[in-house]
Amino acid sequence: MRKPELAAAIAEETGLSKNKAQEVLNAVTDQISAALAKNEPVSLPGFGNFNIRERSARTGRNPQTGASIKIPASRSVGFKAGKPLREAVN
Known part of the structure; x- marks a missing residue:
């Protein structure tokens, strides 16, 4: 939808x-x-919770060249479904 x-x-x-x-x-x-x-954080009872997740800086690899690259720290949105939503899906 x-x-x-x-x-x-x-x-x-x-x-x-x-x-x-x-x-x-x-x-x-x-x-x-x-x-x-x-x-x-945002809480919608019966639906779920939205929150910010911190990602620390880390070293990754370029899959084409194999070279190491630095991935900077970032923030992302996390969502955890509430119990009624999980039950409705299952």
Whole structure:
């Protein structure tokens, strides 16, 4: 399911217009992004938790040449599904 399909499903379930549902969906994703940018975890009970994961700098290898390369430290977004979501999938 893509974002427009999700917005259409929200509109159908809530009785909102498709445009209004798209605005709501955009607002939710913007707020999640803003919180994660501030290094704040986001918890959606029954769905899951988003958090920032730190990756330390490390040495890797170029698969074509075999040369060592330095991979800088970075941050990435992690997601852990909540129990109801895990049960729904299984």
